[in-house]
Amino acid sequence: MTLFNQRMNEYRELIEKELERALHFPETDYKVGQAMRYSTLGGGKRIRGALTLEFCRVFGGDVKKAVCVAAAIELIHAFSLVHDDLPCMDDDDFRRGKPSCHKEFGEATALLAGDALLATAFNTVSAAAFLPKPEGLKPQNVVSVISTLSNATTEMIKGQQKDMELEKSTKTVSEEELLAMYNRKTCALISGGCVCGALCADAPEKALHNARGYGFAMGLAFQITDDLLDLKTEKAGKKTLPLLIGEKKARELAGEYNDTSIKIAEKLPKGDFLKELALSLIERRI
Secondary structure: OOHHHHHHHHHHHHHHHHHHHHOOOOOOOOHHHHHHHHHHOOOOOOHHHHHHHHHHHHOOOOHHHHHHHHHHHHHHHHHHHHHHOOOOOOOOOEEOOEEOHHHHHOHHHHHHHHHHHHHHHHHHHHHHHHOOOOOOOOHHHHHHHHHHHHHHHHHHHHHHHHHHHHHHOOOOOOHHHHHHHHHHHHHHHHHHHHHHHHHHOOOOHHHHHHHHHHHHHHHHHHHHHHHHHHOOOOOOOOOOHHHHHOHHHHHHHHHHHHHHHHHHHHHOOOOHHHHHHHHHHHOOOO
């Protein structure tokens, strides 16, 4: 096993344990809790959470201090997927190879589960301020993380709204419109995770800038690659960049954004993992 795969597995294990703790509900008849666990645990690559942990490590922080933040990122991501799958949104019947939350538990429960996942995410982060030292985070860092996450969540929601508007529009969608939508819907939370990791390490402003830049560049490469893969699925008719500018040009553009994220990683102290992560994502090796 490579060092990259070993660290990725360690990060996933840490995040999974924290998610299990955050989603432990003693009430066996709490249907919303069951839906939350169903939609979050035992699935997903945990890329966003892993980025939080790695950016904390890169800037000299204790990874264990950032685990609650990494779990919060994954809870927010899970909330977005539960809501995106609803009939009033993307109307997807399956998620990660199993029935989506609303197909398994009903639309009303899925809606409540998404709401509760978002609330639980911020509760999980705020708890870090009350942990005994040295496990806990400084209160001012917790406030900065909450601000970063709330802003990223709002941007993600704006991106989802724009995505729906573009799908319904009869006008030709421009490349600029699609990239702006991607920046919000996909990249905001990825970049937010990177910045939060740096905040957990008490990193300076320049470090936050690099974390933010890496996240947005990698997020765009990731989304365009997803769109390229969707060309061969039932989502092929959706308004995406490859459909607008062609598969060849879209692949080149994804490569350019990926190169940007790699260049940023190369400037960072011990950025090899981040470089390998960017390569692995665009090549879909993880």
